[in-house]
Amino acid sequence: xxxxxxxxxxxxxxxxxxxxxxxxxxxxxxxxxxxxxxxxxxxxxxxxxxxxxxxxxxxxxxxxxxxxxxxxxxxxxxxxxxxxxxxxxxxxxxxxxxxx
Amino acid sequence: xxxxxxxxxxxxxxxxxxxxxxxxxxxxxxxxxxxxxxxxxxxxxxxxxxxxxxxxxxxxxxxxxxxxxxxxxxxxxxxxxxxxxxxxxxxxxxxxxxxxxxxxxxxxxxxxxxxxxxxxxxxxxxxxxxxxxxxxxxxxxxxxxxxxxxxxxxxxxxxxxxxxxxxxxxxxxxxxxxxxxxxxxxxxxxxxxxxxxxxx
Amino acid sequence: xxxxxxxxxxxxxxxxxxxxxxxxxxxxxxxxxxxxxxxxxxxxxxxxxxxxxxxxxxxxxxxxxxxxxxxxxxxxxxxxxxxxxxxxxxxxxxxxxxxxxxx
Numbered sequence: 001x002x003x004x005x006x007x008x009x010x011x012x013x014x015x016x017x018x019x020x021x022x023x024x025x026x027x028x029x030x031x032x033x034x035x036x037x038x039x040x041x042x043x044x045x046x047x048x049x050x051x052x053x054x055x056x057x058x059x060x061x062x063x064x065x066x067x068x069x070x071x072x073x074x075x076x077x078x079x080x081x082x083x084x085x086x087x088x089x090x091x092x093x094x095x096x097x098x099x100x
Numbered sequence: 101x102x103x104x105x106x107x108x109x110x111x112x113x114x115x116x117x118x119x120x121x122x123x124x125x126x127x128x129x130x131x132x133x134x135x136x137x138x139x140x141x142x143x144x145x146x147x148x149x150x151x152x153x154x155x156x157x158x159x160x161x162x163x164x165x166x167x168x169x170x171x172x173x174x175x176x177x178x179x180x181x182x183x184x185x186x187x188x189x190x191x192x193x194x195x196x197x198x199x200x201x202x203x204x205x206x207x208x209x210x211x212x213x214x215x216x217x218x219x220x221x222x223x224x225x226x227x228x229x230x231x232x233x234x235x236x237x238x239x240x241x242x243x244x245x246x247x248x249x250x251x252x253x254x255x256x257x258x259x260x261x262x263x264x265x266x267x268x269x270x271x272x273x274x275x276x277x278x279x280x281x282x283x284x285x286x287x288x289x290x291x292x293x294x295x296x297x298x299x300x
Numbered sequence: 301x302x303x304x305x306x307x308x309x310x311x312x313x314x315x316x317x318x319x320x321x322x323x324x325x326x327x328x329x330x331x332x333x334x335x336x337x338x339x340x341x342x343x344x345x346x347x348x349x350x351x352x353x354x355x356x357x358x359x360x361x362x363x364x365x366x367x368x369x370x371x372x373x374x375x376x377x378x379x380x381x382x383x384x385x386x387x388x389x390x391x392x393x394x395x396x397x398x399x400x401x402x403x
Contacts, residue, residue: 024308030357032257034204035307036231036314049187051259058357060387068258075253079232079314085250088231091258106392108381109366111399113374114333119398120381121340123390126398130343138339138346184346204313206356207372216338219328222372228318240323255313 005050009067014044015100016071018092023055030058033096041100042073048091067094141181145215149180150263151284153213154295155277158268167265168192175213185212189260191252191291198249199264200238200291202230203256210261214286221290231255241292242300263289269296309364337373341380350383358383 010016020039023029032054048068056063071092076082108116124130153174157164167174171188182188188210191199203209204227209217220226229237234253238245245251254262266288272280287293312318330338344350358379359367367375384390 022305025306028361030353030360031308031311032205034231034255034257034313035305035311038305048189048258048260054258054353054356057351057353060351060354068260072252075231075234075251082232083235083251086234087250087252088255089252090255091260093258106396108378109363113337113370113377115399115402116381117333117337117340117377118402119395120377120384120390121336122402123394123398124340127390129347129349129389130340134343135336135339138342139335142335142338142342205311206359216330220323220325223324224312224315224368225318225321225323227312228315228321229323230313232314233319237323240325 005067009047010044010069010094010097012044012046015041016044016097017041017100018071019096019098021096028059030055033092034090036078037073037090037092040073040078042071042090042092044097045070045072045089051093053093053095068092069094069097071097142211142216145180145212147214147284147286147289148281149175149178149215150210150213150286150289151281152178152277153180154265154284154289155280157265158272158280159277164265171263180213182212186259186261188213189262191254191262191264193264193266195267196249198245198251198266198291198294200230200234200251200253201256201262201264202227202253204228204231205255205257208256208261210263212261213263214289218286238292240300241287243293243297264291266291266295269294271296308360309367310360334371334373337377337380341376344380344384349389350380350387354383355379 018033018037018040023031048070050065051068052063053066069092070089073088073090075086075088076084125132153167157167163174167190171190172182175182175188193199207217207222209221231253234251256262284295285293287299288295293299341355345352355376359375362375362378385392385395
């Protein structure tokens with residue numbers, strides 16, 4: 001099954017950056033991208049499926065389907081402490097990712 | 101809270117629950133029986149269910165592959181009800197990689213398989229430390245990873261719920277599936293302990 | 301540098317004030333209150349009256365001091381009541397009257 005949606009999907013190994021955006025500073029928001037990831041670079045491990053945007057569901061608004069990815073981040077790089085080789089693996093919606 | 105001046109923050113939780121439940125029952129929206137039935141269903145889930153899945157994966161290569169490919173389906177294969185539950189993801193520990201599960205934003209947990217999350221999993225200290233000081237956190241349980249083992253902390257932020265498929269302890273050679281299941285603890289499936297190692 | 305950027309108070313990953321806090325590993329059995337709140341939430345979810353996303357959003361809206369003072373399920377019932385009122389499933393007047401009748 002192939003089409004525009006599948007073509008836009010980020011392949012495993014893609015280098016990505018989490019948008020350095022802070023919707024919660026602009027008013028009521030429900031964000032499932034943790035603060036510690038904003039602006040960080042990571043690597044797509046795999047596509048997990050399409051799911052409705054929780055930022056809209058939280059306010060009972062119509063919610064678009066978004067691709068969800070498992071993205072890996074080097075743990076020491078985020079905190080400036082920690083063990084080399086340790087990583088954080090986090091579900092991130094495609095709307096929060098841009099190519100690095 | 102705009103309006104008549106009803107201040108939710110001044111109402112003790114127990115009283116608020118009583119009033120809300122009574123009101124919803126009066127309006128025919130929910131009933132005490134439905135809630136009791138739901139509680140019974142949730143109570144039926146427990147770590148022993150997950151332990152059976154782990155033990156089977158340790159002894160049956162086909163089941164292991166099925167578990168890693170689709171945790172929800174693998175749970176259902178063992179008769180664990182998963183209808184309406186979020187998708188279950190299973191994280192495979194290897195000789196040089198160990199997983200730890202957390203939900204820093206709230207308390208997401210594979211409840212359909214393991215039951216209610218433990219108190220500590222929902223605590224601010226666990227949620228804060230797991231992504232930043234995971235090895236210090238494991239030390240709270242007396243868990244020390246051997247040199248060279250990498251740690252992958254999985255933050256459950258979205259639609260999946262995650263559990264760990266840990267390594268089978270070396271000393272368990274020849275054990276039956278039932279014996280293996282009896283040694284797998286809730287803490288092993290979250291990743292704060294390793295099967296076969298006593299917690300502190 | 302995003303570690304300095306303000307984080308919402310529920311967004312606890314790496315939060316400095318908890319890094320030195322030990323973990324209470326004792327078993328805390330769920331009370332009848334806890335289970336009732338949990339059960340109520342699931343029933344409301346199954347009936348399409350309240351999603352887990354709304355529950356979370358309601359919890360996140362609890363002011364910081366209350367968020368940390370309230371127990372886990374006390375946060376839940378506060379959120380459930382708030383969301384049901386917001387959506388008009390129940391009204392303030394109805395809830396006020398029900399509270400009058402509830403000890």
